[in-house]
Amino acid sequence: MYSIVKRRQLAESIVLLEVQAPAVAKKAKPGEFVIVRQKEDSERIPLTIMDFNPEKGTITIVIQEVGYSSALITRMQEGDAFLDFVGPLGQPTEIEKYGTVLCVGGGVGIAPVHPIARGLKEAGNKVISILGARSKDLLILEEEMRAVSDEVVITTDDGSYGIKGFVTHGIQAVLDRGEKVDAIWAIGPIVMMKSVANFTKPLGIKTIVSMNPIMVDGTGMCGACRLDVGGETKFACVDGPEFDGHKVNFDLAMKRAAFFRNEEALVYNNFKCQCAKEGK
Amino acid sequence: MASKAPRHEMPCQDAVARAKNFNEVALGYPQEIAVEEAKRCIQCKKPKCVEGCPVGVEIPQFIKQIAEGNFLEAAQVIKRKNSLPAICGRVCPQETQCEAQCILGVKGEPVAIGRLERFAADYEMAHGTTKFTKPAPTGKKVAIIGAGPAGLTCAAELAREGHAVTVFEALHVAGGVLMYGIPEFRLPKAIVQKEINSLKDMGVEILVNQVVGKVTSVHELLENGYDAVFIGTGAGLPYFMNIPGENLNGVYSANEFLTRSNLMKAYNFPQYATPIKVGEQVAVLGGGNVAMDAARTALRLGAKDVYIVYRRSMKEMPARVEEVHHAQEEGIQFKILTNPIRINGDENGNVKSMTCLKYELGEPDASGRRRPIPIEGSEFDLPVQTVVVAIGQGPNPLVTTTTEGLALKKSGNILVDEKTLATSIPGVYAGGDIVTGAATVILAMGAGKTAAASINEYLKTK
Ligand SMILES: Cc1cc2nc3c(=O)[nH]c(=O)nc-3n(C[C@H](O)[C@H](O)[C@H](O)COP(=O)(O)OP(=O)(O)OC[C@H]3O[C@@H](n4cnc5c(N)ncnc54)[C@H](O)[C@@H]3O)c2cc1C
Ligand code: FES
Numbered sequence: 001m002y003s004i005v006k007r008r009q010l011a012e013s014i015v016l017l018e019v020q021a022p023a024v025a026k027k028a029k030p031g032e033f034v035i036v037r038q039k040e041d042s043e044r045i046p047l048t049i050m051d052f053n054p055e056k057g058t059i060t061i062v063i064q065e066v067g068y069s070s071a072l073i074t075r076m077q078e079g080d081a082f083l084d085f086v087g088p089l090g091q092p093t094e095i096e097k098y099g100t101v102l103c104v105g106g107g108v109g110i111a112p113v114h115p116i117a118r119g120l121k122e123a124g125n126k127v128i129s130i131l132g133a134r135s136k137d138l139l140i141l142e143e144e145m146r147a148v149s150d151e152v153v154i155t156t157d158d159g160s161y162g163i164k165g166f167v168t169h170g171i172q173a174v175l176d177r178g179e180k181v182d183a184i185w186a187i188g189p190i191v192m193m194k195s196v197a198n199f200t201k202p203l204g205i206k207t208i209v210s211m212n213p214i215m216v217d218g219t220g221m222c223g224a225c226r227l228d229v230g231g232e233t234k235f236a237c238v239d240g241p242e243f244d245g246h247k248v249n250f251d252l253a254m255k256r257a258a259f260f261r262n263e264e265a266l267v268y269n270n271f272k273c274q275c276a277k278e279g280k
Numbered sequence: 281m282a283s284k285a286p287r288h289e290m291p292c293q294d295a296v297a298r299a300k301n302f303n304e305v306a307l308g309y310p311q312e313i314a315v316e317e318a319k320r321c322i323q324c325k326k327p328k329c330v331e332g333c334p335v336g337v338e339i340p341q342f343i344k345q346i347a348e349g350n351f352l353e354a355a356q357v358i359k360r361k362n363s364l365p366a367i368c369g370r371v372c373p374q375e376t377q378c379e380a381q382c383i384l385g386v387k388g389e390p391v392a393i394g395r396l397e398r399f400a401a402d403y404e405m406a407h408g409t410t411k412f413t414k415p416a417p418t419g420k421k422v423a424i425i426g427a428g429p430a431g432l433t434c435a436a437e438l439a440r441e442g443h444a445v446t447v448f449e450a451l452h453v454a455g456g457v458l459m460y461g462i463p464e465f466r467l468p469k470a471i472v473q474k475e476i477n478s479l480k481d482m483g484v485e486i487l488v489n490q491v492v493g494k495v496t497s498v499h500e501l502l503e504n505g506y507d508a509v510f511i512g513t514g515a516g517l518p519y520f521m522n523i524p525g526e527n528l529n530g531v532y533s534a535n536e537f538l539t540r541s542n543l544m545k546a547y548n549f550p551q552y553a554t555p556i557k558v559g560e561q562v563a564v565l566g567g568g569n570v571a572m573d574a575a576r577t578a579l580r581l582g583a584k585d586v587y588i589v590y591r592r593s594m595k596e597m598p599a600r601v602e603e604v605h606h607a608q609e610e611g612i613q614f615k616i617l618t619n620p621i622r623i624n625g626d627e628n629g630n631v632k633s634m635t636c637l638k639y640e641l642g643e644p645d646a647s648g649r650r651r652p653i654p655i656e657g658s659e660f661d662l663p664v665q666t667v668v669v670a671i672g673q674g675p676n677p678l679v680t681t682t683t684e685g686l687a688l689k690k691s692g693n694i695l696v697d698e699k700t701l702a703t704s705i706p707g708v709y710a711g712g713d714i715v716t717g718a719a720t721v722i723l724a725m726g727a728g729k730t731a732a733a734s735i736n737e738y739l740k741t742k
Contacts, residue, residue, distance in 0.1 A: 023496070027494065037452060041545070041552045043554045044544070044554075083452070084452040084489050086450070086452075088494055089491065089494060216539055217450070219450050219491055219676065221518070221535055222518065222536035223520070224532075224536045226527055233526070238677075252527060255529060259557070260557065263549065263557065267549075267550045267555075270550060
């Protein structure tokens with residue numbers, strides 16, 4: 001069950017996994033996510049869907065090593081299997097014809113933007129994708145994004161590729177040349193989504209972000225994933241993960257994401273020591 | 281001749297020692313005590329206790345078997361009516377059900393029916409060899425949504441009739457609240473899994489990781505060859521107080537707190553990767569079983585001071601008497617007639633205290649309990665770093681909102697015919713907490729049984 005049929009290293013510490021999960025693949029839509037548990041003692045962790053193939057019965061996810069659980073998953077090989085793989089979860093993206101849309105992805109956040117861009121393109125939108133990374137070698141899925149976009153704008157923090165700067169500079173560049181933008185999807189680190197939302201709010205451009213808070217069940221049962229959206233408490237796993245970026249309280253989301261930082265560091269360090277000992 | 285001995289105490293782990301471990305607190309009667317306790321039963325001709333049992337277990341009959349030393353037979357008598365006795369013997373609120381009706385309770389103490397039920401069930405688990413003989417298949421298929429006590433009981437009853445039963449469970453293990461909510465020290469998970477394994481032996485297929493409403497739906501199940509569907513999805517939506525500060529770090533719903541500890545085994549962190557964090561001072565809001573479980577879990581996770589903060593008085597607490605008693609023995613501090621109005625955080629967004637009001641009891645309200653009224657000027661700050669909100673759960677809308685034509689109550693619970701548990705959709709039945717709101721294991725099981733009988737009748741017409 002849930003075995004990996006394809007593994008691709010996209011960048012240092014970022015891996016793409018195509019996983020056999022026919023029932024999930026049959027139902028998956030852009031914007032939804034899965035929850036995976038690698039083995040008996042692992043956490044349940046949410047991962048946004050990068051691609052789905054109902055004919056092949058597979059779901060593709062992209063994961064970056066940021067801690068213990070993700071480190072274990074990025075080390076999985078073709079033929080390895082997840083113990084649990086649940087989905088599709090969350091509300092799908094509201095795909096319709098808006099006109100011109102920007103699909104903004106930062107870092108590993110480019111992965112979940114991919115099916116959204118494709119969906120929006122299929123619905124007849126003009127899709128301009130803005131992909132940001134720290135540097136050229138960390139930029140992922142450029143080719144895949146070009147295939148589903150009318151245009152791709154690249155930004156890198158260090159200027160090693162495309163515009164030097166952040167994704168907001170990319171948005172600025174598109175607006176500066178007179179493009180009329182009807183809606184924006186922005187997915188990436190919380191700070192990035194916050195700055196995109198802050199940037200577009202005074203311009204009045206509809207901006208959707210996809211939140212990835214700490215989760216446990218992913219079905220609305222625990223409330224671990226709660227967010228403040230426009231002064232109301234929302235559960236990201238069932239009410240989201242996409243929300244109006246102009247209403248999300250990003251500062252609270254950032255604090256909540258850090259709640260288990262010490263515990264996460266502890267298991268990650270244990271793991272790294274163990275790997276060093278075993279010479280991996 | 282019935283013995284005049286007083287009710288026998290349940291042997292328990294020492295209160296100081298157990299507050300530091302997750303092993304089961306109540307150890308169970310040894311054989312000779314069980315026999316002695318069983319001899320207290322006067323074998324009433326018209327047993328009231330049976331009327332107090334939501335599933336009508338033949339109580340005097342099974343107790344008689346224990347008194348005569350026929351322990352396996354005792355278990356079999358119970359199992360005629362109750363398919364999960366090792367669980368019910370541990371978690372049923374006997375004091376308001378069977379034991380409340382016991383004649384001996386009028387002048388003295390009732391027979392310890394729950395403890396005897398547990399004894400017989402545990403004995404059978406350890407020594408039993410009863411094999412289930414599969415009935416002839418009927419060729420009918422039934423889908424059960426949710427593997428809590430309601431769903432599992434319904435599945436067992438239908439399998440007994442020869443129907444092919446498939447259970448769809450959202451989480452990665454079956455058991456519902458028995459696995460994710462009720463802690464190990466009160467209901468060992470190995471016992472729940474043994475009961476579930478015996479269902480599998482009966483031929484029940486259990487599919488985990490299946491969130492109905494997402495990966496499939498009620499109507500799809502009906503279209504894909506299932507002749508009937510039972511919905512037993514429980515009360516899985518946690519309520520919050522809606523007071524300021526509730527999204528601070530350190531505020532958990534009881535569901536999150538208990539799921540981390542029980543289902544994800546965070547009490548074994550870092551062997552298990554899921555973390556849980558408790559401060560030195562912990563406040564648990566609420567007065568039910570869920571609150572007691574959360575408080576006692578917090579203590580075992582290393583908290584120094586654990587407060588139950590409850591708006592009414594000890595008398596109104598809905599928790600099982602035994603749990604309140606155990607909590608007190610372990611040193612849980614009860615702050616009754618107290619309710620929070622605000623949770624206060626530090627500059628990093630972590631909880632540092634809770635501002636509360638004191639209450640007094642006024643006239644009885646709609647529930648018949650005296651209404652708590654805030655005392656003016658009684659505001660005070662309780663220093664805590666963790667707050668667990670255990671004030672109740674509502675119906676999870678994942679199934680109900682994705683099932684066209686399913687009639688709901690105002691509360692969002694499923695509307696059913698009270699006798700048959702049929703919903704507004706032909707062939708679809710529902711029971712347990714998703715119908716009643718958060719209730720008890722035995723009521724959920726009773727509903728599973730009733731629904732199974734109705735489904736059985738319905739399938740004869742198909
Ligand atoms: C902490 C705690 C302590 C308790 N203590 C006691 C006690 O001591 N005594 C007592 O009698 N009662 C107690 N209760 C109450 C009792 O556990 C419940 O009343 C009982 O479990 C309800 O059974 P159920 O089958 O209706 O639902 P649940 O046990 O809630 O099971 C529902 C199942 O359905 C699954 N599900 C939900 N949605 C979906 C979906 N969309 N698709 C697939 N599956 C789904 C859930 O994951 C779950 O496994 C306690 C409850 C809690 C939370
Ligand atoms: S993850 Fe538990 S409610 Fe969202």
